[in-house]
Amino acid sequence: MHSEPPEVVSLHLENMSENPLPDAQILPATARDYKEVMSISKGIYCGADPLPSRYHEWLADPKREMFVAKSEGKVVGFMSFLLVDDGTTAVAEALRVAPWMRGRGIAGAIQQFSLDFLRSNYPGATRIRFSGTSETPPTIMSRCRKVHSKSLISVVIPYEQMEEKIKLLEGRLEGVGGRRLPVALSPSEVLRLFEDPCTTERLLPKGLLIQSWFPLSTHRSNLELLRQRGVVWLYSQPSASISEICTGTHDSPYTPQEPSAPIPLSLPISSSLPNPSIVSHTSCGFLSLGTPPFPVPLGDGMCRFDIDLFGTDPVSAQSHVLHQLIEMQRVLPAGGGAVCYLFAETSLFPELNQFCQGLEPFYKVIEQHVLEIEV
Ligand SMILES: CC(C)(COP(=O)(O)OP(=O)(O)OC[C@H]1O[C@@H](n2cnc3c(N)ncnc32)[C@H](O)[C@@H]1OP(=O)(O)O)[C@@H](O)C(=O)NCCC(=O)NCCS
Structure with a gap:
């Protein structure tokens, strides 16, 4: 079963204020967001991105949550997680931020939102697991356990x-x-x-x-x-x-x-x-x-x-x-x-x-x- 739909969260992201971001919102992704999510995803993984093929199937999955970040009404970020291991683990995937909005705190904000959402709605989940690569920033690697x-x-x-x-x-x-x-x-x-x-x-x-x-x-x-x-x-x-x-x-x-x-x-x-x-x-x-x-x-x-x-x-x-x-x-x-x-x-x-x-x-x-x- 899907948990209660999350409240829309408004954020004022100004931590990287060289390029201050207008107020942004994080809210559940819908089928209507598909085109915009695709338009921020161009070129990801050299064109081998699975999200375009999976998006609608994911939306129908009761164990999955999908979020978009919007700025001025337009999608600028996306992330998703799926509950696995009998509900004890959330696997995070498909994080992305519009190329023109990177470096302004969107990825950090959508991840923090997902974490808070997980804590409030899935008390049985004790860990978040995800895949990284040699390109995953050292700051992230140092905060995680490499399994x-x-x-x-x-x-x-x-x-x-x-x-x-x-x-x-x-x-x-x-x-x-x-x-x-x-x-x-x-x-x-x-x-x-x-x-x-x-x-x-x-x-x-x-x-x-x-x-x-x-x-x-x-x-x-x-x-x-x-x-x-x-x-x-x-x-x-x-x-x-x-x-x-x-x-x-x-x-x-x-x-x-x-x-x-x-x-x-x-x-x-x-x-x-x-x-x-x-x-x-x-x-x-x-x-x-x-x-x-x-x-x-x-x-x-x-x-x-x-x-x-x-x-x-x-x-x-x-x-x-x-x-x-x-x-x-x-x-x-x-x-x-x-x-x-x-x-x-x-x-x-x-x-x-x-x-x-x-x-x-x-x-x-x-x-x-x-x-x-x-x-
Ligand atoms: C990776 C990406 C989402 C970062 O977006 P961003 O808006 O520039 O990131 P932010 O401005 O929020 O700043 C960096 C934060 O993003 C997150 N982040 C950056 N790269 C990340 C990565 N590869 N995996 C997970 N989180 C990442 C971290 O939380 C980081 O916080 P920190 O600075 O405290 O360590 C963006 O560059 C992107 O869309 N890249 C293409 C898709 C991609 O590679 N996704 C990641 C793996 S699925």
């Missing part, structure tokens, strides 16, 4: 080159000897994975399941969220021989889904698996999450596709990247292309970077930090 860091590799693959680039990566994997084929996990297998202490302790450092820029704990309540997002879960055993048994003779580990479809209830490959479950209780294996491609403001049919890698085995990591790309290619609209973000443990960076040679780099940021502050 974990991952490496980020981003590449752009035009649609017409996808086949060729996938072949290139396939060739590289053959070169390192043996392909550890991942299998798609059904919802019940995902649940079992979550309940396995080996997974949560070793495969998911600090108990974090970071989906793209969105840091979640392994709390069971978060599974529904990931299901709604249509995330593709692939898993592989560390032993190649077990993987081969699991994958049988299928060319692909996964039946393609519509981009926004939930995780399928049963997957051909899973149902052909031997018992006991593919999710071993003696080994942690390797896990990846593929977020279905979604359009981004880059235009020309460009989509963003994120792959989150969990585990430290370099060959498994490469195999998962390849198979996530193969599955993504099946649902990627023709024309355009994909900006692919790969998030991996930092120890995997050199090998993954090498693996991706020949793909066009996209974004200069190569670090993701998960940050927390107490409420």
Whole structure:
């Protein structure tokens, strides 16, 4: 349930008075603000901003709050948070200020407003979690607890080159000897994975399941969220021989889904698996999450596709990247292309970077930090 709509708050921001700001207001974002929020967002994340695709879906989410800052009636700032981890954590995202209004205290004010709002309306929330990068200002880093860091590799693959680039990566994997084929996990297998202490302790450092820029704990309540997002879960055993048994003779580990479809209830490959479950209780294996491609403001049919890698085995990591790309290619609209973000443990960076040679780099940021502050 949504909490009571927040009161409109008027602010007089004059702390950075070189460029004093007229009175500003912070109020709940509405569907009518969409165009203006988009107009202050031009160029954010080099055009791979998820907000344009998510805005209306977010508005309909009862666990999410979205705020705009307005000056002289015009939108000049935006931020949002979503309650996760069974209501104990607010994940903050999509903070932005109109380029012509930066450096005048708007971001600070909208964040303070969100914090106050959280304290008053969500007493069960004890922390705010968010993702930062190497570009996050040191003042923010010093105020937060850094929970974990991952490496980020981003590449752009035009649609017409996808086949060729996938072949290139396939060739590289053959070169390192043996392909550890991942299998798609059904919802019940995902649940079992979550309940396995080996997974949560070793495969998911600090108990974090970071989906793209969105840091979640392994709390069971978060599974529904990931299901709604249509995330593709692939898993592989560390032993190649077990993987081969699991994958049988299928060319692909996964039946393609519509981009926004939930995780399928049963997957051909899973149902052909031997018992006991593919999710071993003696080994942690390797896990990846593929977020279905979604359009981004880059235009020309460009989509963003994120792959989150969990585990430290370099060959498994490469195999998962390849198979996530193969599955993504099946649902990627023709024309355009994909900006692919790969998030991996930092120890995997050199090998993954090498693996991706020949793909066009996209974004200069190569670090993701998960940050927390107490409420
Ligand atoms: C980052 C951004 C929102 C800062 O806006 P701003 O209005 O210039 O910021 P302010 O004038 O309020 O001053 C800085 C304050 O903003 C906040 N801030 C600045 N950069 C931030 C960042 N990357 N993440 C979180 N908060 C940030 C801090 O609260 C900071 O307070 P401090 O000076 O006490 O440390 C703005 O530059 C922007 O829209 N950038 C593009 C989008 C982006 O990078 N968003 C951040 C990550 S989602």
